[in-house]
Amino acid sequence: MDAAEKIAALSRRYRDYVAGVLSEIVKIPSLSGDEEKVIAKLGEFLSDAGFDEVRVDPLGNLIGRIGSGPHKLAFDAHIDVVDVGDPSQWDFDPFGGIITGDKVLGRGAADQKGGAASMVAAGKILKEIAYDGPFSLYFVFSIMEEDCDGMCWNFMIETGELVPDFAVLTEPTNLGVYRGHRGRMEIEVYFKGRSAHGAMPHLGDNAVYKAARAALEFDRLNRKDLGHDEFLGKGTMVVSQIVSGAPSLCAVPDRCKIHIDRRLTWG
Structure with missing residues (x-):
């Protein structure tokens, strides 16, 4: 079985795991500027998955690393959410993290905690297959995107906390691979x-x-x-x-x- 087949098999195996991770972080309200609790929870998931490095930068972004290759590839998911508005207009608890069928319901499940949960699972899989490729893989769980779009990455780049060669955003695209945005x-x-x-x-x-x-x-x-x-x-x-x-x-x-x-x- 080659690496791609192993990854596909592990992805199927961890289907319930990633849903569980998403459910747990959806249950933690994390409006822009109030992300500390969900950052702490995600940090636990990264440590349990065996990431090579787990740290929180001075601004509050969570950064996990796997591998030590010469090239830096970053994956990003912002973990703050907008407010729920009038809760009575929801058909379910926006912070309930309800798993129903093949869906997880709640504020931020798509934008963008779903991407965050998939990054946790991807890191777990990479550790399990003993990834040792040419990239240092950085998993960034960024804050305050909804209110201060771009500020978190501006901070990381300007301060030298993380300056990647390439980046992949896990914004929802209906599983399409997009090469840019407006x-x-x-x-x-x-x-x-x-x-x-x-x-x-x-x-x-x-x-x-x-x-x-x-x-x-x-x-x-x-x-x-x-x-x-x-x-x-x-x-x-x-x-x-x-x-x-x-x-x-x-x-x-x-x-x-x-x-x-x-x-x-x-x-």
Whole structure:
């Protein structure tokens, strides 16, 4: 049996194991900035699997290593999640980690704790087949991706904690192998007005109304052609937050901010 056949056989054997790992880490709420407990749990899994090195960098990212080859290949999964919103709108406990059939249910099961669990299992398999290839394999469980996209890797590269030659992200792709993704911009637009008493709004200049008109224009712009690439898809933009300010709730707001999430395609 060659290495590929061994890996395939072990993958089938560890099917329930990886589901169990995923269930356990889904049960641990890990909103951006509050990942310490799930990092600790994943560290236990890596140690139990026999990783050659397990450490947490100064920012809080968990890094496991297998092998000591001259080339560095990194696998990444962010283990923070967004909030659940209104729990009553869920059909199941978002932090229950319920295993049903061939699925694990819960917040982050797909994005991206599923990738994290698969990395744990992959490392376990690599140790079992005594991997000694030309790569140092790094398994990175990164934090604060949802709120601070890219900050964790910027920290690792800028500080020299880990500068890989190649990287594979375990974001959900319906099991497709993707070679890239759209870019992202965060844009804040500020609107200024003039406050006045709520009983006499005609004396003021309502910043919220200005922002609302602009938000509708951004929506119209999104419906137009913002660029399209056969692989990457369509460029998009969405108003993801509106924040206003006024001296009180009975006054015309004199300031408002729109936050735009812009996704960039090729060209």
